[in-house]
Amino acid sequence: MLRAFVGAGAGVLLTACGGDDLDPFATDRTPTPPPARGGEQAQSQQQESQVQQAAAQTADQAAPPLELPDPLVYVIPSPASQGETVLLVIEAPGAATAAMSWQGQAFSLLRKDDRFLGFFGIDANAPVGPQSLGVAVWGPRGEQLLWQETVIEITAVEWTVDNIQIDGPNAALLEPTIRREDESTRLPYQSKLTPQLHWLGVFDPPAGGQITALYGEQRSFNGGPIAEYHTGIDFGGETGSSVVAANSGIVSWAGRTRRRGNGIILDHGAGVFSGYYHLSEVLQNAGTVVEQGDLIARMGATGLATGPHLHWEVVVRGVTVNPLPWLRLLEFPDPLQELNPANALTSTNLAKS
Numbered sequence: 001m002l003r004a005f006v007g008a009g010a011g012v013l014l015t016a017c018g019g020d021d022l023d024p025f026a027t028d029r030t031p032t033p034p035p036a037r038g039g040e041q042a043q044s045q046q047q048e049s050q051v052q053q054a055a056a057q058t059a060d061q062a063a064p065p066l067e068l069p070d071p072l073v074y075v076i077p078s079p080a081s082q083g084e085t086v087l088l089v090i091e092a093p094g095a096a097t098a099a100m101s102w103q104g105q106a107f108s109l110l111r112k113d114d115r116f117l118g119f120f121g122i123d124a125n126a127p128v129g130p131q132s133l134g135v136a137v138w139g140p141r142g143e144q145l146l147w148q149e150t151v152i153e154i155t156a157v158e159w160t161v162d163n164i165q166i167d168g169p170n171a172a173l174l175e176p177t178i179r180r181e182d183e184s185t186r187l188p189y190q191s192k193l194t195p196q197l198h199w200l201g202v203f204d205p206p207a208g209g210q211i212t213a214l215y216g217e218q219r220s221f222n223g224g225p226i227a228e229y230h231t232g233i234d235f236g237g238e239t240g241s242s243v244v245a246a247n248s249g250i251v252s253w254a255g256r257t258r259r260r261g262n263g264i265i266l267d268h269g270a271g272v273f274s275g276y277y278h279l280s281e282v283l284q285n286a287g288t289v290v291e292q293g294d295l296i297a298r299m300g301a302t303g304l305a306t307g308p309h310l311h312w313e314v315v316v317r318g319v320t321v322n323p324l325p326w327l328r329l330l331e332f333p334d335p336l337q338e339l340n341p342a343n344a345l346t347s348t349n350l351a352k353s
């Protein structure tokens, strides 16, 4: 049973707590009737529920239920591997809101014409095996059109292991407390949901150099145990060379941490962010709207870097994912792609109210 949805039908489903009595997956849950209208609010408490029932009946008589097509649910890709971005698409013409539940968190979905879209990320070291995904769709009068629980298989990736030697003053930056400090500084700027798609189409490489390190690489430092994985990809280059916006968005954060050096985070909307680090110079301020290809920074070696390079990462709903699909070096999670209804999930517990 999934317990993550709250405030069913309200379309604001971003917290991960409580709300069991509103759980759309509860089999005994009945649809909420439409709220009573203006003049009826003057009625006494005792009469209120009767009035609401009457109002609901009146509304039913005045406007018969819309005949909406059954929503079609797509999970792309499924199965998904560690480090992958998963795209949930629900084709639901006429529906008003939709939400998904994943690993104890509920997310509202973004509406794009007749589609609802949700991106979520699988961590490079996420547990493998079956994971439950819940989806729910509500109609224009708050009526529930669909709830569905499905299983996504998460498959393992054999990441490479690399031992990195860090000497001199930079060795002090390996302290876990410094890494946590860095993460907590950046987290609020790359885990919110901006309910628009600011980008269109595939992302561009943010720098001209060769890729020198891949996502997911398991790293040990100075011969120690594996301490972390590489959360992005590195582009080699020279200090001062151009770093451009991989796609359109809004500057969410521009600043400096001890570990990452100078950095900038772009919010592309729909919970998708890109981050650029170890910069010699940041050229845009927080809040600035940037277009794909705009110059945003210059490459450098600030923070924990063994030489000038750009560390570039993509964060989806707070999880760092493999950026290569976003560059279409692997399958791009295109939210506008054509979908074949034959590939929609078949449901075992689909319900129409």
Ligand SMILES: [Zn+2]
Pocket: 213, 230, 232, 233, 234, 310, 311, 312
């Ligand atoms: Zn890196």
